[in-house]
Amino acid sequence: MKKFITLMIACLFINTIIFGELLEKQIEEKNQEEMLTFMQLTAKYRFGNDLKVGDKVTYKKLGVEGQHCSLEVIENNNQKLLIKEYFDNITYYILWDSKTKEICDFYGYDEEKKLHKPELLNEEKLADNLNEYRTHGFLDMLPKIIKSESITTFQTREKSIPCSKYELELSDDFKQEKSKEKIDQFLEKNSFYFSSEIPKMIPFTFVTLSFVNSLDLLTTDEGFVKNRSLELADYSK
Secondary structure (H helix, E strand, O other): OHHHHHHHHHHHHHHHHHHHHHHHHHHHHHHHHHHHHHHHHOHHHHEOOOOOOOOEEEEEEOOOOOOEEEEEEEEEEOOEEEEEEEEOOEEEEEEEEOOOOEEEEEEEEOOOOOEEOOOOOOHHHHHHHHHHHHHOOOHHHOOOEEEEEEEEEEEOOOOEEEEEEEEEOOOHHHHHHOOHHHHHHHHHHOOEEEEOOOOOEOOOOOOHHHHHHHHHHHOOOOEEEEOOOEEEEEEEO
């Protein structure tokens, strides 16, 4: 009897481990699907019409010493651009069709240099996922952004470049609760800056996702310059 109980406990322990691994795998697959959904849906807004091999943007991560993000066009095969994106020790590659403005292929390497090549989602699956996010109110949690009338500048290593400014759209309740000074400080801290001087390769993390509810603002050929998380460090075009 004692041996039987010991065996049952061992089986329960093994099953718990297996279930945990399966659950972790399901969560990982779900997160990957969500990332692919937004990456594919926003692809036509992230990259400029005049990109060429050698174009590159590098951003420093504000508040974190030594960390950066970069995007670079490394190949052009019949107007299909291979774009290398690096962020948080993860490197991935996007094959982007500049005619259709769609992602043709996507793969990357994690911190352990392990290759990941998820299967892209078809149009039906993308539409289903988007409807699901709307139904569950996920998109309502993301900010809405408006273009500011003010024009500002950003100092690069070589020159000062003009920038368009984009701000969060504030609710009436927020405006009534805060003083003008507090509102101005909040908007300034959470603004986004873009410039036509910069190659348009907008980082996915920290930038593109913020514009999910305002993607029409990204239809220009302005490249990203700065927000509260990332700031342009260097570029070439």
